[in-house]
Amino acid sequence: MRVQEVGPAIFRRMAAIPRLTPRKEPRQDRSRALVADLLEGTRRVLVSKGYDDTVMAEIAEVTGVSVGSVYQYFPSKESLLTALHVSLLEGDVTHLADNLMEHRDTDLEGLAAVVAAVALESFHAHRDVLHALEDAAHAMGSERKLAPVRAQGVQLLTGFLESHVGYRGEEPELTAHVVQRLMSSMPRVLTECGEAELAHSRLTALVHTALLD
Amino acid sequence: MRVQEVGPAIFRRMAAIPRLTPRKEPRQDRSRALVADLLEGTRRVLVSKGYDDTVMAEIAEVTGVSVGSVYQYFPSKESLLTALHVSLLEGDVTHLADNLMEHRDTDLEGLAAVVAAVALESFHAHRDVLHALEDAAHAMGSERKLAPVRAQGVQLLTGFLESHVGYRGEEPELTAHVVQRLMSSMPRVLTECGEAELAHSRLTALVHTALLD
Amino acid sequence: MRVQEVGPAIFRRMAAIPRLTPRKEPRQDRSRALVADLLEGTRRVLVSKGYDDTVMAEIAEVTGVSVGSVYQYFPSKESLLTALHVSLLEGDVTHLADNLMEHRDTDLEGLAAVVAAVALESFHAHRDVLHALEDAAHAMGSERKLAPVRAQGVQLLTGFLESHVGYRGEEPELTAHVVQRLMSSMPRVLTECGEAELAHSRLTALVHTALLD
Amino acid sequence: MRVQEVGPAIFRRMAAIPRLTPRKEPRQDRSRALVADLLEGTRRVLVSKGYDDTVMAEIAEVTGVSVGSVYQYFPSKESLLTALHVSLLEGDVTHLADNLMEHRDTDLEGLAAVVAAVALESFHAHRDVLHALEDAAHAMGSERKLAPVRAQGVQLLTGFLESHVGYRGEEPELTAHVVQRLMSSMPRVLTECGEAELAHSRLTALVHTALLD
DNA sequence: GATGAATGAGTGTTCATTCAT
DNA sequence: GATGAATGAACACTCATTCAT
Numbered sequence: 057m058r059v060q061e062v063g064p065a066i067f068r069r070m071a072a073i074p075r076l077t078p079r080k081e082p083r084q085d086r087s088r089a090l091v092a093d094l095l096e097g098t099r100r101v102l103v104s105k106g107y108d109d110t111v112m113a114e115i116a117e118v119t120g121v122s123v124g125s126v127y128q129y130f131p132s133k134e135s136l137l138t139a140l141h142v143s144l145l146e147g148d149v150t151h152l153a154d155n156l157m158e159h160r161d162t163d164l165e166g167l168a169a170v171v172a173a174v175a176l177e178s179f180h181a182h183r184d185v186l187h188a189l190e191d192a193a194h195a196m197g198s199e200r201k202l203a204p205v206r207a208q209g210v211q212l213l214t215g216f217l218e219s220h221v222g223y224r225g226e227e228p229e230l231t232a233h234v235v236q237r238l239m240s241s242m243p244r245v246l247t248e249c250g251e252a253e254l255a256h257s258r259l260t261a262l263v264h265t266a267l268l269d
Numbered sequence: 270m271r272v273q274e275v276g277p278a279i280f281r282r283m284a285a286i287p288r289l290t291p292r293k294e295p296r297q298d299r300s301r302a303l304v305a306d307l308l309e310g311t312r313r314v315l316v317s318k319g320y321d322d323t324v325m326a327e328i329a330e331v332t333g334v335s336v337g338s339v340y341q342y343f344p345s346k347e348s349l350l351t352a353l354h355v356s357l358l359e360g361d362v363t364h365l366a367d368n369l370m371e372h373r374d375t376d377l378e379g380l381a382a383v384v385a386a387v388a389l390e391s392f393h394a395h396r397d398v399l400h401a402l403e404d405a406a407h408a409m410g411s412e413r414k415l416a417p418v419r420a421q422g423v424q425l426l427t428g429f430l431e432s433h434v435g436y437r438g439e440e441p442e443l444t445a446h447v448v449q450r451l452m453s454s455m456p457r458v459l460t461e462c463g464e465a466e467l468a469h470s471r472l473t474a475l476v477h478t479a480l481l482d
Numbered sequence: 483m484r485v486q487e488v489g490p491a492i493f494r495r496m497a498a499i500p501r502l503t504p505r506k507e508p509r510q511d512r513s514r515a516l517v518a519d520l521l522e523g524t525r526r527v528l529v530s531k532g533y534d535d536t537v538m539a540e541i542a543e544v545t546g547v548s549v550g551s552v553y554q555y556f557p558s559k560e561s562l563l564t565a566l567h568v569s570l571l572e573g574d575v576t577h578l579a580d581n582l583m584e585h586r587d588t589d590l591e592g593l594a595a596v597v598a599a600v601a602l603e604s605f606h607a608h609r610d611v612l613h614a615l616e617d618a619a620h621a622m623g624s625e626r627k628l629a630p631v632r633a634q635g636v637q638l639l640t641g642f643l644e645s646h647v648g649y650r651g652e653e654p655e656l657t658a659h660v661v662q663r664l665m666s667s668m669p670r671v672l673t674e675c676g677e678a679e680l681a682h683s684r685l686t687a688l689v690h691t692a693l694l695d
Numbered sequence: 696m697r698v699q700e701v702g703p704a705i706f707r708r709m710a711a712i713p714r715l716t717p718r719k720e721p722r723q724d725r726s727r728a729l730v731a732d733l734l735e736g737t738r739r740v741l742v743s744k745g746y747d748d749t750v751m752a753e754i755a756e757v758t759g760v761s762v763g764s765v766y767q768y769f770p771s772k773e774s775l776l777t778a779l780h781v782s783l784l785e786g787d788v789t790h791l792a793d794n795l796m797e798h799r800d801t802d803l804e805g806l807a808a809v810v811a812a813v814a815l816e817s818f819h820a821h822r823d824v825l826h827a828l829e830d831a832a833h834a835m836g837s838e839r840k841l842a843p844v845r846a847q848g849v850q851l852l853t854g855f856l857e858s859h860v861g862y863r864g865e866e867p868e869l870t871a872h873v874v875q876r877l878m879s880s881m882p883r884v885l886t887e888c889g890e891a892e893l894a895h896s897r898l899t900a901l902v903h904t905a906l907l908d
Numbered sequence: 909g910a911t912g913a914a915t916g917a918g919t920g921t922t923c924a925t926t927c928a929t
Numbered sequence: 930g931a932t933g934a935a936t937g938a939a940c941a942c943t944c945a946t947t948c949a950t
Contacts, residue, residue: 087934108408112920122936123921133920191404195321227467233458234471241454245446254440258447258482265478269471325945326912335911336946346945534834538924539933548932549925559924613833620830621747653893659884660897667880671872680866684873684908691904695897726913751941761915762942772941915947926936 091129093119095140102140103184107191110137138198141189145205148178149212152239156216164222168264171235172256179243209236217267225269234266304342306332308353315353316397320404323350351414354402358418361391362425365452369429377435381477384448385469388476392456422449430480438482447479517555519545521566528566529610533617536563564627567615571631574604575638578665582642590648594690597661598682601689605669635662643693651695660692730768732758734779741779742823746830749776777837780828784844787817788851791878795855803861807903810874811895818882848875856906864908873905 097119101110112133116123130136152174159170193199213232217223225231242262246255310332314323325346329336343349365387372383406412426445430436438444455475459468523545527536538559542549556562578600585596619625639658643649651657668688672681736758740749751772755762769775791813798809832838852871856862864870881901885894 090934106408106410107404111918116937124923124936125934127921128934187407191320191407194400194404195319195408197319227463230459230463230467230471233462234455234475237454237458238475241450242447245450246443249446250440250443254443258443258479261478261482262447262451262475265474266471269474324943329912337911337948338909340946341909532834532836533830537922542933550927550932551930553925554930617746617830617833620826621745621834623745653889656885656889656893656897659888660881660901663880663884664901667876668873671876672869675872676866676869680869684869684905687904687908688873688877688901691900692897695900729913750939755916763915763944764913766942767913770942911948911950913947913949915945917944919943920941922940923938924936926934927932928934929932 087129090121090125094121094126094129094136095143098136098140099185102137102188102192107188107195110188110192112136134196134198137189137192137196138201140185141193141198141202142205144182144186144189145202145209148182149205149209151178152209153212156212160216160220164220164267165260165264167220167222168267169256169260171239171263172259175239175259176243176247176252176256178239179247183244206236223267225267227269231266231269234269235263238262238266300342303334303338304352307334307339307342307349308356311349311353312398315350315401315405320401320408323401323405325349347409347411350402350405350409351411353398354406354411354415355418357395357399357402358415358422361387361395362418362422364391365422366425369425373429373433377433377480378473378477380433380435381480382469382473384452384476385472388452388472389456389460389465389469391452392460396457419449436480438480440482444479444482447482448476451475451479513555516547516551517565520547520552520555520562521569524562524566525611528563528614528618533614533621536614536618538562560622560624563615563618563622564624566611567619567624567628568631570608570612570615571628571635574600574608575631575635577604578635579638582638586642586646590646590693591686591690593646593648594693595682595686597665597689598685601665601685602669602673602678602682604665605673609670632662649693651693653695657692657695660695661689664688664692726768729760729764733760733765733768733775734782737775737779738824741776741827741831746827746834749827749831751775773835773837776828776831776835777840779824780832780837780841781844783821783825783828784841784848787821788844788848790817791848792851795851799855799859803859803906804899804903806859806861807906808895808899810878810902811898814878814898815882815886815891815895817878818886822883845875862906864906866908870905870908873908874902877901877905 094115097115098110100118101115105111105114112123112126115136116126119126126136130139152171155170155174156167159166162170193202210229210232213235214229217225217228217231238259242259243255246258250258307328310328311323313331314328318324318327325336325339328349329339332339339349343352365384368383368387369380372379375383406415423442423445426448427442430438430441430444451472455472456468459471463471520541523541524536526544527541531537531540538549538552541562542552545552552562556565578597581596581600582593585592588596619628636655636658639661640655643651643654643657664685668685669681672684676684733754737749737754739757740754744750744753751762751765754775755765758765765775769778791810794809794813795806798806801809832841849868849871852874853868856864856867856870877898881898882894885897889897
């Protein structure tokens, strides 16, 4: 699956968040495309080599440009990796937002099912990259850049819960955090050790439990 | 908290699993101590510097030995990092085993509470190291070495569930995996975003849900 | 102070010397101006950043043109730097020539005073650039291009001395070299460590001594 | 001529000055030798390639060690270049000091002759290196490290003049600066354009003039 | 056994120069 | 003619690993 185009739908729906600032604002189509190609190239290298062996030269090579060009768009390796990470997380948040909107009238249990489904989809879309990217993020201490996107996801959920008729909890934000965490960490075990059906039902149960608090 | 002595109690209780093979079997006390010191030194460096900046020379220095000596006991950086990782995981498994034994007659809900407590304790004991070590593990692709220890934890839980009167599930192994995952990934969010009390009750709820399947 | 227009007055007075050959003979006014702008831009960058950090891209930027355009007029970084250097030295030689002409009838001591004054003026006009340019010249081994201009200055002085009634020396060329060197190297110390008055009188004394041999 | 051993005689005579701090104090003979070899290797590369093309890898190669070893003794390229520079300047200052001591009772003119001789000797000993090193120094902005050594030379001369019976000037420090400058900048022209005899007599004349003020 | 100096392949990054538009 | 995106060789510096002492 291709890395999503930069500048996702969610922007129209939520307050702006601080963006990664690539060296040069990709205004022309050419640039836009190259930035996207670069993210995609990065993804491929990351998946095939793992964080430690992800090397700028190879990213350039698989993307079909020169190292110099990479640095024209991203001032550092870190910024490139982080941009990819942000892009993926944003995609996931958008995906979640879309689905929540669509099921805004479902009861808590239905909601849990939706959330579980979204989580499993996101997981399948990114299985390997995100793993590698998380290493990268810690290793480079670039969490700071990711925090906003994560926070955005939490806000989304928090807001949703607060306005949801079925939700009776007193700490919607904590709940949002917990749900986010369930979404990001359970899919792997569930799909690696069980069938798809099972995975969904079990994850749903966990999310439901979380929503009840 | 100090890294535990190598060769934990759980060995006496469960089948042996393939060990990391340090270059030299530490038979003499001197060696045993040095290996332990090295793991402790590694832990400190890892915590203070993060994976990317963890350097053999510094590990040697804080441990008070020469680089050469490090390589006498661990054939590579990876093996050293992995040994520490294994050691910590083993400690956690042991801890879990001890507690399960002690509460072998509790009902499922009580069990969930115990499991949650153990998870939170383990988390507090290792907060920072494990984070860094997980990066390291991915970055170096050394999951292979860790799998056995993780499997051991799963086996422990699986066996326990199978013989537990309250457990009605049909897939004890999947459940064990899920519980293990809950134990390792939920404590961080829960303690960072809520108070200790809350963290325990919420984690208990999740584990309980997992055990019901 | 602005870099002087290319093609100084001295040309009318002395035999032509081999010139730097910019890729394109600047015939149209537009080009002439651009070349001058480029030299001025180079000067500014050189002064503010120093040789090592003087980068073609920045020169282009501060001049308000594209890198490509720079290369239209100067085939290489070296040629640009050298052109500036030559331009400054030519300016100095012209300045000296003008002043010598004007005081062609002064005695040796008066002459020394004139020379000292010219040297101090030149120094004040170029303090920082010339320093940086000299680094550049060595670092790039482009002395060859500068030699002619320097030689021109020496010739000027030599000729002047030969026809001067007060000069009794036997090696006018060596004297010319020495004087040139005094002019280029003494002002800095003299002005940095003493007052203007003092600087002039001391430099005059040295030049006078040189002229006596 | 070989680069001088580190730790010159002048230390015994003058107050300590801030030294370059190589990463590791060369205590053992092996280290001492290597540091010296490195300086010598640097000198050779610098002379044969010029500043811009002086590359760590080549310095290592001609010295017969690995790049890593270079960095064991000098934390950066700059520090290496500066160490060489300081070493040479110190040598020159020492040389001057020795000669002044020896001729402490000579009259001003004799003194000028001694100073001129020392300057010419130093020049012959270092002709090419120092040129390259001066570029380097500017380009890297490491004048700060050199200032002390230069200051030391000035102090030496200043003190000498103040206690010299023949000296009648009122600004011994300015004079010292001027003399130092004459020593460093005149030899090149004088020897390139005239014979040795002549060079010495002319330089003597200039220095004498300087001493009279 | 222990040491730590030596190694050198490997990395991120820069920048003079070119050339398609 | 002008532009500035693209190129890629080159470089300083790091660090896991070895091995002579």
